[in-house]
Amino acid sequence: MKNIFIFAEQRDGVVSSAYYEMLSETIKLYGDRAFVSAVVFGYGNIPVEALKESGADKVYVLESKKLAEYEPMSYTTALVKLISDEKPDVVFVAASVIGSEMAPGVACALRTGLAAHCTELALDDKGELIMIAPAFGGKLLGEYFIPNTLPVMASIKAGVFEKAELPSKNAEIITVDASFLDDAEGGVEFVNRTVVELTEQPVEKADVIVCAGLGIGNEDNLAKARKLASILKASMGYTRPMVDMGYIENENSMIGSSGKMVKPKLYLGFGVSGAAQHLCGMKDSGLIINVNTNEKAECFAASNYKVVSDSGIILDELIKALEK
Secondary structure, three states, rough: EEEEEOOOOOOOOOHHHHHHHHHHHHHHHHHHHHEEEEEEEEEEOOOOHHOOOOOOOOOEEOOOOOOOOHHHHHHHHHHHHHHHHOOOEEEEOOOOOOHHHHHHHHHHOOOOOEHHHHEEEEEEOOOEEEEEEEEEOOEEEEOOOOOOOOEEEEEOOOOOOOOOOOOOOOOEEEOOHHHHHHHOOEEEEEOOOOOOOOOOHHHHOOOOEEOHHHHHOOOHHEEEEEEEHHOOOEEEOOOOOOOOHOOOOOOOOOOOOEEEEOOOOOEEEEEEOOOOHHHHHHOOEEEEEEEEEEOHHHHHHOOEEEEEOHHHHHHHHHHHHHHH
């Protein structure tokens, strides 16, 4: 039986959806051949009960003032200590901002391997873990193995696995003494946290996405795409080049291997070339419609419907029809 740890990120007492996705996929993959433990850090408002009822077998709780807010050295030190003491076979971490920074440091300290930004998991004939992640800028999917060291570590992209309704196992709660952090040098001082109010639903949770690629042409057409999204009550998504060229200020709505993985019921793409890095992030959408002036654009290979036309013209017609 495999002993598996899943790091449960939480903020203000709310467990991230990525934890439930990883837990669901782990139980689906291993069945009764794994003993699954959640690991949670924090101070004060820690969602112990939610994790106890989540479907995990055990919950490790580390509480310390140094874990109240994410700080890389304290989080890394705490997770390394717990793994060293408990010796799990496998450790899963979300490929979030926190996980993407913390996991490599943990793997390095433990002298083990890490498969980063995985989008699929599988088992070979011997029951060993195969981790699948985009490679060469998303042009290929690589299969990764960590055969000679433990634990096997993987960071998992949020949104790639379905969250299942799992029965509670009334998990055992283990409160770990975190006093070893009291004298630890963090090296980073937490100053403050600024909460940004979202004006629309995050792309990874949206049923409808209007996505703008660099081929959308200009700011006027981009404004039209945003207007269409507003009419449809959709979320706006963007490709990597749109971020690199400064059309948006942050990467929260970027779709693809270096952004969010999405599965909307309807995806409308305008000026999206169809680079593999982007396609791997939206290929599982329900209905895919792309508009592009290039009839040979790679985006059309993943589309249910294709429109060979200027994005501005189609956006004008859609907005006109929907505003009637």
